[in-house]
Amino acid sequence: MPPTTTGSPESGTDERPQPVPAGRLLVVEDEEKVALALRQGLEGEGYDVVVETTGEGAFFRLARDRFEVVLLDLMLPGRDGLEILSALRKQGLDTPVVVLTARDTLDDRVVGLDAGADDYLVKPFAFAELLARLRAVARRGRVSEADRLAVDTLEIDRATRRVTRDGQAIELTAKEFDLLHYLTRNARQVVSRDTLAREVWRETARSTTLDNVIDVHISRLRRKIDLDHPVRLIHTVRGVGFMLRAGEP
Numbered sequence: 001m002p003p004t005t006t007g008s009p010e011s012g013t014d015e016r017p018q019p020v021p022a023g024r025l026l027v028v029e030d031e032e033k034v035a036l037a038l039r040q041g042l043e044g045e046g047y048d049v050v051v052e053t054t055g056e057g058a059f060f061r062l063a064r065d066r067f068e069v070v071l072l073d074l075m076l077p078g079r080d081g082l083e084i085l086s087a088l089r090k091q092g093l094d095t096p097v098v099v100l101t102a103r104d105t106l107d108d109r110v111v112g113l114d115a116g117a118d119d120y121l122v123k124p125f126a127f128a129e130l131l132a133r134l135r136a137v138a139r140r141g142r143v144s145e146a147d148r149l150a151v152d153t154l155e156i157d158r159a160t161r162r163v164t165r166d167g168q169a170i171e172l173t174a175k176e177f178d179l180l181h182y183l184t185r186n187a188r189q190v191v192s193r194d195t196l197a198r199e200v201w202r203e204t205a206r207s208t209t210l211d212n213v214i215d216v217h218i219s220r221l222r223r224k225i226d227l228d229h230p231v232r233l234i235h236t237v238r239g240v241g242f243m244l245r246a247g248e249p
């Protein structure tokens with residue numbers, strides 16, 4: 001078992017941002033032959049490939065593992081590809097997704113990409129075309145991940161330092177912005193006070209004073225982001241730190 005950083009309370013004391021592994025792909029495909037062909041072809045191109053054969057499997061894999069791009073078949077047993085995709089996007093997953101689909105199951109939501117897909121390919125497709133799309137979305141994905149983040153209805157644009165919730169602009173101080181950006185970039189992971197001291201306040205050591213400053217900033221963010229909102233984003237993980245995610249921690 002490779003070590004994974006899941007943001008569990010045990011691992012939360014020294015949580016570092018998990019980089020997106022370049023060239024690591026998740027292929028979600030239930031047809032064995034197709035999955036095998038994709039794996040062999042992509043590994044031949046130097047990609048590191050993980051295959052999941054069910055939507056459920058993909059969902060749980062993506063909750064704990066990061067990938068540069070996801071290749072998602074739409075017709076899956078159990079929960080289908082679109083259902084999985086929209087659930088993951090609601091949870092703030094920003095990994096680029098390329099949908100693979102047969103023409104007769106091509107959904108309008110995919111064509112319009114409003115299901116949260118970044119691109120789609122109709123089966124059968126040329127392998128060279130798949131490689132070209134992968135490179136394109138990986139490039140775009142990295143840019144958008146760095147510059148624009150979204151969890152639930154919270155949107156953050158790093159370039160313009162603009163923050164909105166439900167489309168309404170939220171005014172933040174520079175430090176509040178840095179803190180929120182850090183938490184959002186590491187959404188669904190426990191972020192410890194140590195990490196915040198180091199990464200946001202640029203302090204090498206924690207102190208009681210700094211802990212108080214962090215707590216004050218967290219409660220101001222809560223007032224601005226979460227107050228009266230049905231979906232709370234900023235959660236306290238008792239004894240460890242904080243976690244930004246939609247819903248219960």
Ligand code: CA
Nearest residue numbers: 030073075076
């Ligand atoms: Ca299928």
